[in-house]
Amino acid sequence: MEMQQQIDRLRATTRRLQIGIVALVLGAVIWELRPVPAPVLAPVPPPVLNVSYDSITCKEWRVIDKDGKERIHAGTSPDGAVTMQWIDPDGKVRIVAASFVDGQSGVQWYDRNGKVRIGAGTNADGDASILWLDMDENMRMSGRTLGDGSASFRWYDKDKRVRIVASTFSSGGAGMSWFDSDGNRRINAITRPDGTVILPNSDSK
Numbered sequence: 001m002e003m004q005q006q007i008d009r010l011r012a013t014t015r016r017l018q019i020g021i022v023a024l025v026l027g028a029v030i031w032e033l034r035p036v037p038a039p040v041l042a043p044v045p046p047p048v049l050n051v052s053y054d055s056i057t058c059k060e061w062r063v064i065d066k067d068g069k070e071r072i073h074a075g076t077s078p079d080g081a082v083t084m085q086w087i088d089p090d091g092k093v094r095i096v097a098a099s100f101v102d103g104q105s106g107v108q109w110y111d112r113n114g115k116v117r118i119g120a121g122t123n124a125d126g127d128a129s130i131l132w133l134d135m136d137e138n139m140r141m142s143g144r145t146l147g148d149g150s151a152s153f154r155w156y157d158k159d160k161r162v163r164i165v166a167s168t169f170s171s172g173g174a175g176m177s178w179f180d181s182d183g184n185r186r187i188n189a190i191t192r193p194d195g196t197v198i199l200p201n202s203d204s205k
Helices: 002-024
Strands: 060-064 070-076 082-087 093-099 105-110 116-122 128-133 139-145 151-156 162-168 174-179 185-191
Antiparallel strands (some): 070 082, 082 093, 093 105, 105 116, 128 139, 139 151, 151 162, 162 174
């Protein structure tokens, strides 16, 4: 699934960029399970207020809060990706936005436990997707638009099984299906481009 691949790539990119921002996380690495020594940073100079610049060019950009904690970090990775992260006061990444050299881009939102809860992305072929995940990072809802003009929305149960699908097609038709816990389609309703309506009968299985 393209959207899931984007989430994995965003997570991998975030891990690579995390090396440079762990100093203010009390020695704990946000994305790695094992602890690593925190680098020693130079003292933060006093802020200079009310300064205007016409242009700033840099390879990496960091924004700190009034307590000197890093809250925003932007940079590039060796593989050509560019990433921007927003960090909460506890040093946890809450939002990551990234663009990749192959034309894909995405945004992820994380909860306080570091779990991905929402992911949105676009592919080079024109597809776009958005996912909603539960506290265990299981997909519960997903929406997708394709380059050909069709679109769909899916609902999943807690065991990650598709239960409802609603779609519109590039041909002008639309449909909606309901599935049982075994993945069998139980109800199917369709409207065709010519206006014909197909409804399930009472013994649909």
